Amino acid sequence: MAATSDSEAFVAFERVQKSYDGETLVVKDLNLTMPKGEFLTMLGPSGSGKTTCLMMLAGFETATYGEIKLDGTSINNIPPHKRGIGMVFQNYALFPHMTVAENLSFPLEVRKMGKSEREGKIKRALDMVQMGDFAGRRPTQLSGGQQQRIALARALVFEPELVLMDEPLGALDKQLREHMQFEITRLAHELGITTVYVTHDQTEALTMSDRVAVFNDGRIQQLAAPDTLYEEPENSFVAQFIGxxxxxxxxxxxxxxxxxxxxxxxxxxxxxxxxxxxxxxxxxxxxxxxxxxxxxxxxxxxxxxxxxxxxxxxxxxxxxxxxxxxxxxxxxxxxxxxxxxxxxxxxxxxxxxxxxxxxxxxxxxx
CATH class of the missing domain: 2.40.50.140 (Nucleic acid-binding proteins)
Known part of the structure; x- marks a missing residue:
């Protein structure tokens, strides 16, 4: 996918920097734009800045400098719950005392949706992840893979335009992880959702993404389609890290x-x-x-x-x-x-x- 001009960017980081101690920059002068509907993966070793970028986009961290825009509007000062972004984490983050349906209902209730509208959206989201028969169960009655499907359904239930995923498949076994990679990619493209996915797993990045941003030392080393990254690395770090x-x-x-x-x-x-x-x-x-x-x-x-x-x-x-x-x-x-x-x-x-x-x-x- 070609680079996006600022005017058609759905997500934009403009000269974004982040420091936790006022001295060391964990994200250095980040400029990145994404068009609507793109599946972009932020890939890199631990401490490279990829998760910090995701958390700034979600609103759980504040940029020290620069601006983050969503659909042309600065979101620097908008709290996380008002950004309308779906989130999926590695640890599922499901409420254990609630049923599956109640977990999915929660983000809809926060948005003041009526009961019948909520029920329709919950059924649709569960069907999307092939978990329609599990609405009455609690998370503890589900396997790891089923819990991750419910976490994905909860992120999609209010039909967000942007979904952020932080190492969502890290806790799953190899076979299930590979199956979920295809499921997530298929859903994202079918629904036209813009997705930012964070992982340190290069195979995951290559198989799932429209483009991959390879991070190291707080900077993007290369941003390109998976085949370009693999076939035409721009520096020795990317060549060594990918494949x-x-x-x-x-x-x-x-x-x-x-x-x-x-x-x-x-x-x-x-x-x-x-x-x-x-x-x-x-x-x-x-x-x-x-x-x-x-x-x-x-x-x-x-x-x-x-x-x-x-x-x-x-x-x-x-x-x-x-x-x-x-x-x-x-x-x-x-x-x-x-x-x-x-x-x-x-x-x-x-x-x-x-x-x-x-x-x-x-x-x-x-």
């Missing part, structure tokens, strides 16, 4: 348009796309994804690099083989190859020639 990644250290020897030559620390020369490197003599981390590395020369077109490698570990994983190699002095170089009849099963200690295409290789900041 599995191989790096080889070296020095830039030559730059010519969209190609540069890098001399690796073991003396070998390779070509790469220069990203975040601008001058000869600069240290660089060359980045190659494991699935772009090949041993089959027929699948490598002309212009591929070929390097000698020693097999340190070969792991059968069903659909793929994961091989750990020693390449140019790096003992943690990983190659992922699909399980196919023409794919050789390598043995520990075996010497092989591996390769990749220069376009799959990026010279990033060191």
């Amino acid at each position: 599995e990644n191989n790096t080889l250290e070296g020095v830039v020897k030559e730059i010519s348009g969209n190609t540069c030559t890098v001399q690796l620390d073991n003396g070998e020369l390779i070509s790469a796309r220069p990203v975040n490197v601008t001058e000869v003599g600069q240290r660089t981390q060359v980045s190659i994804r494991p699935e772009r590395v090949e041993t089959n020369k027929e699948r490598l077109q002309e212009g591929a690099h070929l390097l000698k490698a020693e097999v340190l570990e070969f792991v059968y994983m069903g659909d793929i083989f994961r091989t750990r190699l020693r390449v140019a002095g790096n003992d943690d170089f990983v190659m992922k190859t699909r399980n196919a009849p023409d794919q050789e099963r390598l043995k520990k200690g075996q010497m092989v020639e591996i390769g990749w295409l220069p376009d799959d290789c990026r010279a990033l900041d060191a």
